[in-house]
Amino acid sequence: MALIIKNGTIYTASDSYRADILAEGEKITHIAGKITAGKGDEVIDASGLEIYPGAIDVHTHLDMPFMGTVTADDFESGTIAAACGGTTALIDFATPAKGQPLGDAIKLWHKKAGGKSAIDYGFHIAIIEFNERVASEIPALIKEGITSIKCFLAYKGALMINDGEFIQTLEVAKRHGALVSVHAENGEMLTYLAGKLVAEGKTGPEYHEASHPAIAEGEAVHRGAALAKLAGTPLYIVHTSCKEALDEIKIAMADQRVIFGETCPQYLLLSNKLYHGNGFEAAKWVMSPPLRDGENNQIMWNAVRDGFIKVIATDHCSFNFKGQKDAGISSFAKIPNGAPGIGDRVNLVYSYGVAQGKISRNKFAEVMSTNPAKIFGMFPKKGSIAIGSDADFTIIDPAKKGKISVKTSHHKVDYNSFEGFKLHGMNVMTVSRGRLIARDDKFLGAIDHGQYLKRNKFNPDEWSAQ
Numbered sequence: 001m002a003l004i005i006k007n008g009t010i011y012t013a014s015d016s017y018r019a020d021i022l023a024e025g026e027k028i029t030h031i032a033g034k035i036t037a038g039k040g041d042e043v044i045d046a047s048g049l050e051i052y053p054g055a056i057d058v059h060t061h062l063d064m065p066f067m068g069t070v071t072a073d074d075f076e077s078g079t080i081a082a083a084c085g086g087t088t089a090l091i092d093f094a095t096p097a098k099g100q101p102l103g104d105a106i107k108l109w110h111k112k113a114g115g116k117s118a119i120d121y122g123f124h125i126a127i128i129e130f131n132e133r134v135a136s137e138i139p140a141l142i143k144e145g146i147t148s149i150k151c152f153l154a155y156k157g158a159l160m161i162n163d164g165e166f167i168q169t170l171e172v173a174k175r176h177g178a179l180v181s182v183h184a185e186n187g188e189m190l191t192y193l194a195g196k197l198v199a200e201g202k203t204g205p206e207y208h209e210a211s212h213p214a215i216a217e218g219e220a221v222h223r224g225a226a227l228a229k230l231a232g233t234p235l236y237i238v239h240t241s242c243k244e245a246l247d248e249i250k251i252a253m254a255d256q257r258v259i260f261g262e263t264c265p266q267y268l269l270l271s272n273k274l275y276h277g278n279g280f281e282a283a284k285w286v287m288s289p290p291l292r293d294g295e296n297n298q299i300m301w302n303a304v305r306d307g308f309i310k311v312i313a314t315d316h317c318s319f320n321f322k323g324q325k326d327a328g329i330s331s332f333a334k335i336p337n338g339a340p341g342i343g344d345r346v347n348l349v350y351s352y353g354v355a356q357g358k359i360s361r362n363k364f365a366e367v368m369s370t371n372p373a374k375i376f377g378m379f380p381k382k383g384s385i386a387i388g389s390d391a392d393f394t395i396i397d398p399a400k401k402g403k404i405s406v407k408t409s410h411h412k413v414d415y416n417s418f419e420g421f422k423l424h425g426m427n428v429m430t431v432s433r434g435r436l437i438a439r440d441d442k443f444l445g446a447i448d449h450g451q452y453l454k455r456n457k458f459n460p461d462e463w464s465a466q
């Protein structure tokens with residue numbers, strides 16, 4: 001049976017046009033002004049609706065052990081929330097424990113996700129130590145389609161690697177065709193500041209921000225970019241939050257280096273005022289980097305609009321307020337870092353970006369789908385509305401209004417970081433490989449529908465300086 005989407009307006013990263021779409025099996029097979037349905041075809045009437053290539057979230061932490069606990073959302077709840085919110089694919093961080101072979105971590109992540117994912121999924125591999133064993137394992141992972149590596153310059157004593165380990169990782173990645181991404185904050189600065197604040201009796205969650213200053217982020221982006229320049233390789237900066245970090249990205253771009261910046265809705269929409277006047281509830285927004293001020297929010301929107309930020313992902317890393325975040329009641333340094341967002345990204349970025357005129361519809365398609373697919377080796381299977389591509393669509397009603405609430409959220413976590421945010425323009429249908437998997441926030445798919453995405457190698461030659 002075929003699926004025909006009629007009367008909608010298609011928006012890709014480069015084009016906007018009215019057309020019908022025919023999907024046969026899992027692929028797009030025809031796009032034309034008018035396509036007539038055959039007997040038995042499923043028809044979606046998209047009159048008044050906007051059709052985008054399926055949104056892709058390349059930064060999630062599902063079912064991940066972290067800071068003495070495990071993230072609240074697993075692949076089942078996380079991918080259902082993603083599907084209902086208009087996301088059709090994600091890349092999660094397979095994160096090994098110290099000493100654990102990378103291959104074992106990947107096997108474990110396949111076990112977590114296999115048969116329990118409503119949407120397609122791939123994995124980045126986190127490198128939390130570098131030695132001969134780690135180096136020797138990387139080529140095999142790349143052959144399996146794990147073509148991106150994540151390093152942390154923060155979380156000293158846990159995930160952080162030093163500059164020597166980082167440069168060796170960059171070199172191995174370059175040799176075998178992987179892209180390295182980096183959590184850019186100076187872990188030494190953060191550890192020093194947290195220790196100092198706690199020693200002074202400043203233990204509440206409102207001090208988290210002071211222990212993660214913007215200079216620590218700017219310094220680490222600078223250093224990461226310098227080490228990538230030395231290794232002669234591109235670099236992807238995750239969850240960029242502030243001007244100090246962005247300025248370093250701009251300097252590297254001006255120097256003709258290939259550097260990709262990512263940001264997340266929390267750094268576009270939430271202000272650091274949330275850390276004050278909320279008592280211990282401020283722990284809900286303890287994440288790294290921390291929320292910045294409203295001026296930085298605007299700077300980040302401008303950077304998306306102007307092409308300095310290439311991707312908007314979520315960094316979905318959910319912990320319950322009761323029973324998880326409260327591990328840090330005696331010290332902010334013990335609050336598990338992270339917040340939910342996977343189900344809300346599409347609606348938030350559309351409502352506050354497109355509908356408010358901050359970014360165009362084509363830019364929305366670019367940063368939510370096409371760039372993530374291109375950068376992480378999934379294009380044109382994903383990230384495109386073209387014949388032969390997967391029939392993945394995020395279908396938005398620009399007139400639909402709503403409000404974000406933990407009460408209606410599909411996340412398996414007891415709060416929503418964007419509680420009360422009004423929406424104007426919402427995802428109303430999500431199509432994954434030719435199947436309607438969500439409609440009006442109701443999940444219609446199957447929990448074993450999602451397939452593993454074996455991604456292509458990263459090819460730096462495809463990326464000249466932007």
Ligand code: URP
Nearest residue numbers: 183287288315317337338
């Ligand atoms: O606070 C955050 N961002 N938690 C998730 C882990 C990471 O740093 O990405």
Ligand code: ZN
Nearest residue numbers: 183238239288
């Ligand atoms: Zn991070």
Ligand code: ZN
Nearest residue numbers: 059061315317
């Ligand atoms: Zn993260």
